Amino acid sequence: DGGITQSPKYLFRKEGQNVTLSCEQNLNHDAMYWYRQDPGQGLRLIYYSQIVNDFQKGDIAEGYSVSREKKESFPLTVTSAQKNPTAFYLCASSAGETLHFGNGTRLTVT
Amino acid sequence: GENVEQHPSTLSVQEGDSAVIKCTYSDSASNYFPWYKQELGKGPQLIIDIRSNVGEKKDQRIAVTLNKTAKHFSLHITETQPEDSAVYFCAASTSSGSARQLTFGSGTQLTVLP
Numbered sequence: 001d002g003g004i005t006q007s008p009k010y011l012f013r014k015e016g017q018n019v020t021l022s023c024e025q026n027l028n029h030d031a032m033y034w035y036r037q038d039p040g041q042g043l044r045l046i047y048y049s050q051i052v053n054d055f056q057k058g059d060i061a062e063g064y065s066v067s068r069e070k071k072e073s074f075p076l077t078v079t080s081a082q083k084n085p086t087a088f089y090l091c092a093s094s095a096g097e098t099l100h101f102g103n104g105t106r107l108t109v110t
Numbered sequence: 111g112e113n114v115e116q117h118p119s120t121l122s123v124q125e126g127d128s129a130v131i132k133c134t135y136s137d138s139a140s141n142y143f144p145w146y147k148q149e150l151g152k153g154p155q156l157i158i159d160i161r162s163n164v165g166e167k168k169d170q171r172i173a174v175t176l177n178k179t180a181k182h183f184s185l186h187i188t189e190t191q192p193e194d195s196a197v198y199f200c201a202a203s204t205s206s207g208s209a210r211q212l213t214f215g216s217g218t219q220l221t222v223l224p
Contacts, residue, residue: 004153031209040119042199042214043154050208090153094209097142101153 003027004102006091011107013085021076021105023091032074033099036060037088046089049074078107085109112137114202116215123190124223131218133200134182140202143176143183144212148197157198158185190222 005024013019025032034046045058049068063082068074074093078085086109092099113136123129135143141162146154160167160174160183167174171190176183183202187194198218203211 033209040216042114042116042216044214045210045212048210050210092153092209097144097159097203097209097212098156099146099154099209099212101155103152 004091004093004100006089006102006105008105009103011105013107013109015109016080017109018077018079019085019107019109021078021089021091021107023074023076023102024072025074025091025093025100025102026072027093027095027100028071029093029095029100030071031094032068033092033094034058034064034066034074034076035090035092037090037104043090046076078109112140112202112204112211112213114200114213114215116200116218118218119216120219120221122221122223125190125192127190129187129190129194129220129222131185131198131200131220132182133184133202133215134180135202135213136181137202137204138178138181139204142203143174144201145172145174145185146199146201146214148199148217150196154197154199187220190220192222192224195220195222 033048035043047066049055065077092101144159147157148154173186200215201212
């Protein structure tokens with residue numbers, strides 16, 4: 001089955017540590033996205049990539065970094081500079097206007 | 111930039127009743143309005159969308175209406191069932207064939223009571 005795979009489903013880290021969230025897609029989509037979901041705030045765009053080896057900041061990129069070395073993969077690193085990292089993170093891909101989402105990673109930083 | 115407001119934040123209905131979720135947008139250039147459904151523990155999934163050249167679109171029990179003059183659009187679910195319980199997000203964009211411009215509303219938690 002084609003789709004987006006995010007791992008792990010739950011992630012726990014201590015404050016001050018960087019953590020990398022995995023996102024893999026087998027839909028052959030050029031564009032990939034990372035969103036952050038907080039209660040009552042909808043989905044906010046962190047980073048997006050329209051093609052391999054290229055990515056752009058979204059609306060809330062501070063404290064995050066990404067790479068796009070392969071078409072299938074778009075990992076997100078939450079750095080220690082992110083002031084409020086505890087959230088639900090969603091990865092998505094698209095071949096046009098429709099977003100295809102993974103099932104998310106819930107990150108808890110204590 | 112675009113701002114999308116969504117109401118209500120929570121909605122409870124009896125099974126078989128209708129549910130309506132409303133969104134307003136600020137950018138008159140927006141011309142594409144999708145709705146996503148997020149079930150518990152999963153990512154959102156597109157359920158219906160509408161473009162600005164259309165006033166209404168239906169797909170079985172769900173329909174979306176658009177009022178460009180007032181800059182608001184609504185999701186209507188008829189004959190609700192327990193499996194309709196989920197979080198629903200509206201979004202708006204100045205469509206250019208890319209999902210990059212999508213701005214999401216804050217979401218509505220719909221609960222269908224048996």
